[in-house]
Amino acid sequence: MLIPERAADAVVLLADPDAQAANPYYWYRSRPAWEAVAEALLRAPERRVAEAARSVRLDPADLACHARLTAAVRAHLGSDHGKSSDAIREAVERVHVEARLGYHRGSELPRRVRLTDRPPPRVPAERRAVPDRPHxxxxxxxxxxxxxxxxxxxxxxxxxxxxxxxxxxxxxxxxxxxxxxxxxxxxxxxxxxxxxxxxxxxxxxxxxxxxxxxxxxxxxxxxxxxxxxxxxxxxxxxxxxxxxxxxxxxxxxxxxxxxxxxxxxxxxxxxxxxxxxxxxxxxxxxxxxxxxxxxxxxxxxxxxxxxxxxxxxxxxxxxxxxxxxxxxxxxxxxxxxxxxxxxxxxxxxxxxxxxxxxxxxxxxxxxxxxxxxxxxxxxxxxxxxxxxxxxxxxxx
Structure with a gap:
């Protein structure tokens, strides 16, 4: 399990309204696990971990903020800060077991052409012939x-x-x-x-x-x-x-x-x-x-x-x-x-x-x-x- 990435994901899932909209029922029930991750990050002795977590909560869609938080958590866990590292690992494990929602960031997302608007979908102008015996x-x-x-x-x-x-x-x-x-x-x-x-x-x-x-x-x-x-x-x-x-x-x-x-x-x-x-x-x-x-x-x-x-x-x-x-x-x-x-x-x-x-x-x-x-x-x-x-x- 990629603990640093999952820790950053948990903060996004907690803060992004679109996560709640995906399934309000599962979001409500997963929230305590994500909050435990966020709390563990905010209590980390390294200030940049808490600062990066706050940045993600302010702008959960910002991929750069997510990357900074991931890097900060990885460095923190690598330094082995005892109880703080254990608290982060345990909180992420809880998310892994309990949460029914996850965060997806496509690997090609940064290179995707950004869009402000698109034409309406091309629905055929004429109806298809109605099948006599559809399968x-x-x-x-x-x-x-x-x-x-x-x-x-x-x-x-x-x-x-x-x-x-x-x-x-x-x-x-x-x-x-x-x-x-x-x-x-x-x-x-x-x-x-x-x-x-x-x-x-x-x-x-x-x-x-x-x-x-x-x-x-x-x-x-x-x-x-x-x-x-x-x-x-x-x-x-x-x-x-x-x-x-x-x-x-x-x-x-x-x-x-x-x-x-x-x-x-x-x-x-x-x-x-x-x-x-x-x-x-x-x-x-x-x-x-x-x-x-x-x-x-x-x-x-x-x-x-x-x-x-x-x-x-x-x-x-x-x-x-x-x-x-x-x-x-x-x-x-x-x-x-x-x-x-x-x-x-x-x-x-x-x-x-x-x-x-x-x-x-x-x-x-x-x-x-x-x-x-x-x-x-x-x-x-x-x-x-x-x-x-x-x-x-x-x-x-």
Missing amino acids: VNVVIPFRDDCRDRGRLKNALACLAALADQSLDARRYSVTVVESDVEPRWRESIEPHVDEYLFAWHDGPFNKAWTVNIGAMRTVHPAPLICVLDADALVDREFLARNLARFDEPGVGSLTPLRSVLYLDAESSAWALGRRCVDGSRSVPIEGTRGFLVYRSPGVCVWIRRGVFESIHGLDERYEGWGGEDMELLLRLTARSAFHQFDDPQLHLHHRVEAGILDDYGNTPNCGLTALTWEPTEPVGAPDRYAARQERLRRKG
Whole structure:
């Protein structure tokens, strides 16, 4: 384990808002371990260690500050300052064991062309011919009610990457389900997908229900369902590679990733430009900076339709951010032959709403019990919130 680098990483993870945005739940629970590292550095007898740590906390994105802190810690440990060195090593070991978030600095990052803005992603102007019998249906749940339209920009990049696939276009279909009080971005999205569905809901985003609508109500059902977040940026072989994995016996479902790289804002713009504007087959992570969510339960999962139907899809009791992805993986693991691979996965940057967690670091769904989803009503019913919609209509 590279203790000096990991010590500097811990200070960045503690101080950078983008680290917290990658996964607020894991960030909250990893924070005590990072704070122990920061405290050990600030108490180091060599003044330059503490000064370098303060510099990183003031500007966590500055690679030069990170390098100075790494060098200062390495020199400090090399001098063997007894208790101080032991405290740093023990604190870093705690991070290594407990933290679910990591820091990524691409080796080519200093030589990358810095960007201030890029053109919008090149989404094909015309829709593909709708396949008669697709092998896989990609379902993308979506909502963007933010002023900066960050999620919409990411969704268009996601669609552009899906349109640029090595897999024969006749073998897959793409369905976007927008859940909101109005079909806010229908005109922007519909021309670029095989199917656009709208699901009215004025409450916290219900990803589980939105996915179930796309999977169960599609007019292009396929033997395989790929649930993909609208912020995912996939490579050109993404569909072909994962489709081929189901040719192996004993694969009922899979996730193609172990960790997800949540790009910072600048790396996100650079990656979008490389993949969707320049037309690169993939984005070299050596040119990116971001935060790794280890063993991430979200972003992408592939499921045989029979398995999806047998487990009643995603648990629609989960409303608001957090929990539904992990719950789904638990049921897939318990009730199907579930496989996990280690493909690189990029997540595009977007603003994260405040108030996702309560004062104790819990998600809105912390009271739900996993593995208890036994619906009595049809799964993916578009009228799930129809009664509330009607009440609001009458009041208005």
